Amino acid sequence: MKIAFFSAQKYEQSFFIAHNSAEHQLLFFSERLTELSAKLAQGCDAVCAFVNDDLSESVLQSLLKLNIKLVTLRCAGFNNVDLIAAKNLGINITRVPAYSPEAVAEHCIALMLTLSRKTHKAYNRVKEGNFDLNGLLGFNLHKKTVGVIGTGKIGLALCNILTGFGCRILAHDPKPSSDRLNYVSLEALLAESDIISLHCPLLPATHHMINDDAYQQMKPGVMLINTSRGALVDTKATIKALKNKTLGYLGLDVYEQESELFFKDMSNEIIQDDEFQRLLSFSNVLITGHQGFFTQEALDEIATVTFFNIKQFAEQRVLTNTVV
Template identity: 80%
Template sequence: MNIAFFSAQKYEQPFFNAHNLANHTLRFFSEPLNTLTAKLAEDCQVVCAFVNDDLSAEVLATLSALNVKLVTLRCAGFNNVDLAAANSLGLPITRVPAYSPEAVAEHCIALMLTLSRKTHKAYNRVKEGNFDLNGLLGFNLHNKTVGVIGTGKIGQALCRILSGFGANVLAYDPAPSIETLNYVPLDLLLTQSDIISLHCPLTPETHHLIDDAAYEKMKKGVMLINTSRGALVDTRATIAALKSKTLGYLGLDVYEQESELFFKDMSEEIIQDDEFQRLLTFPNVLITGHQGFFTQEALQEIAHITHQNIEQLVQNQPFTNQVLP
């Protein structure tokens, strides 16, 4: 079979090649999938898309007209897919529901510790021969109250790690399922937490979950971590919360308009996103470019599950990881 990979990066190609046991023809396109590039999938039976690719009704219709039989996402999130359109076209959508929850959870901890202990600033100081500790005062995670919003596999992994630090973990999920977690109402979590970490999918209900009203309920100086989806957080409201010092620390691995920025080298460009540029001016903001998933273990699992999804098409088997509307 011919398989078109969109938004393909050099780092992932060896993993997909290594797991290509059926010797499919893999075509790696660095271009993102959208209305202009969908035609690159001509003569391909499968399209493999990534987190910021455009899988709108128009793009899906183009793929279907090209006789694409499967769109498989090499990620867990599917908020960029028009599932109703895919269903009407008879075009199955599969994904990788869990590759390495620990990878993302550990990245959350890295953001928390970097912000709290200011290790990124200390590193730069020491490189310049400056060993002054003024301005580097941090705080312990031990005994802090950490609110985890969303207790899927990543949220659960984070809760386990936090318990090892001796943190007091509060959890919120509209469908609580873990007996050992201390579930509380969302408003209580927002008011009681010293640190809040987001681990929920992006849906119409969770869009801008963290907005002006949410910030009004939070403690002064709270830390917010988002490694889920950028649009869970209202950027404009976040900038206002940083200016008022309601938000004392902000760690982002995702961003509301990241599709125009992330997974690209923009170092020689003038970034046109004024809100993103404003975020970078705050000394208590740490942003990484959607690398929470980025470990060897995670990439191996992503490649393995993706090829497994494709093999189910080849064998005319039910899709284990199909996303339904």
Template identity: 65%
Template sequence: MTTAPFRIAFFSAQKYDISAFDSQLPNDITAEYFTQPLNEISVKLAEGFDAVCCFVNDTLNETVINALNEIGIKLVALRCAGFNNVDIPAANHCKMVVVRVPAYSPEAVAEHCLALILTLSRKTHKAYNRVKENNFDLNGLLGFNLHNKTVGVIGLGKIGSAFVKILNGFGANVIYFDPFAESELAKPVSLETLYQQSDIIALHCPLTNDTLHIINEEALEQMKPGVMLVNTSRGALIDTASCIRALKSRKLGYLALDVYEQESELFFKDMSCEIIDDDVFQRLLTFPNVLITGHQGFFTQEAMSEIVATTLDNISAFRLQQPLENQVS
């Protein structure tokens, strides 16, 4: 007797997702890829499938969870680490299993964070454009050393720890705040002390009720004039309006973002021929000391390979009723 294949609906699927997963899908699993994000409208596309596979900007609120439950979906396989976009109590109520990829490549995000810092500090993006136009003038390109700078790291999980190791190699003075972690790699301090002493502040914490807008007006007021702020974690860790005011007042000397609070309307899409009506995002782009990338910190060959392998392992464990190491509900 032949068992029917296990059917998975992939949402927010990009070309690289399709290529990576198709190359590793076992014979007893079939996938259909939807470019649409999962939300209240697109959830009907999951009908007839056994599971859905989602990414960071898919919406899995109570309405979507209930709709998935009604059409028989019992597994949500997140191909990312964060799960703040999932209504976990609603999933638990529906007895729906949610699994994730907790650590695909901490070094990938940590190295991208460093790349943002070095790009802003040494202005290599501006130098590149100048040289393309045969302009070799150094005026306006003065940077600063990372060596001996005080770098404050908020969140010392796997990514934060990987980032600290890199900073130690540069000879930076690293301090950190994390109420749930201890490390000998850096000096623990209070959040207030971190704000007051840091030349560079990097966010590597998850988005929770406690960390929502952890960088706000009050936090920015405590920071050094000219501080550099880098966020490669979740967009809503930062109150963007407060950061814009701090940029205008010169309190913030540099801002580097790989994430943005309203990124679901922008990121992972080609918007080059579109008019972007997000005035806040457009205002950020006007500052010469702001650097934004489109949530690509995770995007390395090694990380993609690990994401695929762990996601498929999670699905296999669910099907075989084995212990689910990466379950979040």
């Protein structure tokens, strides 16, 4: 098959080439998939898309005109896909449901520890020959109450790690997945947690679930970690919570408007997103550019499962990892 990869980065191409045992023809495009760029898939049999590619109805219609019947996502989330349109158009959508839960869970811990112990600030001080400890006072994770919202594979992996730190864990999920966790209402979790970590998909019900009302229920000085989807968190409400010190620490690996920023080198440009720039101005905010998944093990699994999805489609078998 001839497969068009959109939003393709150099770091991932070698993994897909190495796992291409069926010798498909792979076309890598750095361009994000949009209605305008869809024409690059002319002559292809399938499209491989990533988290910030546009798979709205108009883009899917453009792909259908090119006779493309498979869009295989090399990610777990599918909030960027118009599922109703895909179904009506007869376009199959597959994904990689779980590439490395531990990779994202460990990145959560990295954000928590960096914020709690201020290691990012200490690193910069020592580089400048400043060994003063004033302003670097941290806190233990041990015995802290951590609220985990969403206990799928990543949420469970995080809970396992936090158990080793000696944390008290509160969990919230509409569909509890473990009888070893203490599941509580969302209201109780928000009120009791010292640290809150988000691990749920972006759905209409979860859009801006962390908003003004949620912040009003939290402890003063709470830490919030989001490695799931940016729009789970209301940015305007978050800036307000940082200013009034309800939110004491914020760790983000995702952002509401990240499609205009992440996975690009913007170092020589003026970032036009004022809310993002405001977030960066807070000393208690740590942002990484959607790298929670970014480990060798995860990229190996993404490539393996993506080609498995393509193989099933080519052989007209039931699609194990289908979204539509």
